[in-house]
Amino acid sequence: MITKPSAKTAYTCLVIDDEPNHRHMLRLHLEDAGYICAEAANGADAVAQLSERSYDILLLDIAMAVMDGLSFLSYIRQNGDNTPVIVITANLDAKTAVSAMKLGAADYMTKPVNTDELLTLMAELLQAESPAQPASKSSYKFDGVYSAAGLGKIIEPLAMVAPTDATVLILGESGTGKELVARSVHDNSARAGKPFVAVNAAALNENIIESELFGHVKGAFTGAAAAREGRFSEANGGTLFLDEIGELPMATQVKLLRFLQEKSYEPVGSSKSITADVRIVAATNRKLEDMIAAGSFRQDLYFRLSVFPVYLPALRERVAEIPLLIEHFIDKYSARFQKKIKGAAPEFTKKLQKYTFPGNVRELENLVERSIILARTDMLTEELLPELSDANEARINSDATLKNNEKQTIIDVLKECEGNRTKAAKQLGISRRGLYNKLKEYGLE
Ligand SMILES: Nc1ncnc2c1ncn2[C@@H]1O[C@H](COP(=O)(O)OP(=O)(O)OP(=O)(O)O)[C@@H](O)[C@H]1O
Ligand SMILES: [Mg+2]
Known part of the structure; x- marks a missing residue:
């Protein structure tokens, strides 16, 4: 099965590889699939060709004698050329993968290339390129790392919604980065200087959640000796992050819906409406549709919340991003523990890329942190992950x-x-x- 890019006009592609056979073979496959293709014998040749004309997409080998792939990539990016690049190489070590991603490669593949997979990836990248890019895309503030083909895919829609006051619903398994994304929505809005208040519905007792959110008046209930401001009031002018929204009791759901409709609420025990200028970002790892069917989540609230849903893929669906995350966490924890760690051995990274990560990025972060504590040399090696393969097998069996x-x-x-x-x-x-x-x-x- 061949996936063609869905375009009226054919896309152009430059294959950069110093192995003539491989280059030629790839070109034939691409031409079969409808691409207009040219070849470059090394990085320098490619630079020369790019000064004559541009291409929609570049396929790039790494090990080349005259200007290798990474130098080429770094050169064109420095010159403001943002053409999508797929790295295709025989022996991809984690370090090279990380460098390539950092230099802005969209994805990478190892030889021998599965052409079917390559064509799908190319079509996907080219489709992602076509809509107008928001100017703020690259300047989107995000306190984490991502690659273009991984979490990067949601950055563009986020960059568009963040500056608005629209309600955002973040969906994703535990540990996929929902809170990080919620903060980024706030940080990239005009509310950035104002409070970002996070409330975790799962952590609050059903009896106090309403007072926690909306506040209460003196004497509202037994023990309410004094009036108390709630989180909505605290977040005024800023953003309220409602985490684990699926855990909100039905009664509180009604109040939240009312707020989303009218921008006002009543503190517990009061009949006086208070208006607040609060932007809502909500998150959940539960399937709200199922909860609606089971009668434990209000459909009208769901509709209000899901104006702009953002789905965070599980880490096992973006394994290409794992080397980048590993490096990020190595930097973070070697600084924290003042331990000099140079990097991760290829086997360490490979082992992690094979793992299914039920706990997603948080679990990866914990594994890297622990490995850094336990490391006796300046490299993270696979021996630091003894339980991983077993855990994986156990999970597969039980599932x-x-x-x-x-x-x-x-x-x-x-x-x-x-x-x-x-x-x-x-x-x-x-x-x-x-x-x-x-x-x-x-x-x-
Ligand atoms: N792309 C990323 N880059 C760097 N760190 C990340 C990234 N995504 C997640 N993390 C880190 O992983 C951890 C979990 O992220 P976060 O708390 O945002 O996930 P979550 O989806 O809210 O999880 P939960 O559902 O368990 O609340 C955090 O320490 C966060 O900093
Ligand atoms: Mg969270």
Whole structure:
């Protein structure tokens, strides 16, 4: 199955590789798929060609004698050329992958290239390129790391919604970065200098949650000796982050809905409406649709909240981002523990890229932190992760039935989409890479 880029005009592509055979083979495949293709024998040759004309996408080998891939990438980026680049290389070590991503490569693949997978990736990148890019894209403040093909995909929509006052609903498994994203929405809005107040509905007792959010008047209930301001009042002018929104009791859901509709609320025990200028960002790791069906979440509130839903993919659906995250956490924790750690050994990174990460980025962060504490040399090595493979196997065994259902669902959706993997991934709510990993896992390739 070949995925063609969905365009009226053909896209142009430059294949940069010093192996003539590989370069030529790739070119033939791409031309078959409708691309207009040119070849460059090394980085310097590519620079020369790019001074003549530009291309929609570049495929880049790393090890080349005359101007290697990383130097080439760094050179064109410094010259303001933001053409999407896919790195294709024989031996990709984690360090090179991280450098390439940092220099702005969209993704990477190892030789021998699965052309089907490459074409899907190219089509995806080219589609992502076509809509007008918000000017603020690169200047989006985010207190973490991401690659263009991973979490980077949600940065563009975030950059568009952040400056508005629209309610944002952040969806994603535990540890995927929901709070980080919520903060970024605040930091990239005009409210940035004002308070960002986070409330975790799961951490609050059902009896006090309303008073916590909306405040109460003196004598509102037994023990309310004095009046108290709530979190809405505290967040006035700023952003209120309602974490684990799925845990809100029904009665509080009504009050929240009222606030979203009228921008006003009543403190517990009071009948006086108070207006507040508060932007709501909510998050949950639960399937609110299921909760609505079960009668534990209000549908009208859901509609109000999901004006702008943002879905954070699980870490196992963006494994290409793992080296980047590892490096980020090495920097963070080696500074914190004042330990000189140069980096991660390739086997360390590989082991983590094979793991399923039920706890997502938080779990990765914890593993790197612990590894840094335990490291006896200046490199993180796989011996620092003894339990990982076992944990993985245990999980796979216990999830046997679940996996079976998953496999069937994937087969069904693929059929529905007539084998179009990009479409199927979209329908399944996972990334293209996530789908490939699943197909591999189930031998469905
Ligand atoms: N892209 C990223 N770059 C750097 N750090 C990240 C990234 N994503 C998540 N983290 C880190 O991972 C940890 C978990 O992130 P966060 O608390 O935002 O997740 P969450 O989705 O809110 O989790 P939970 O559902 O358990 O509340 C945090 O320490 C956060 O800093
Ligand atoms: Mg959280």
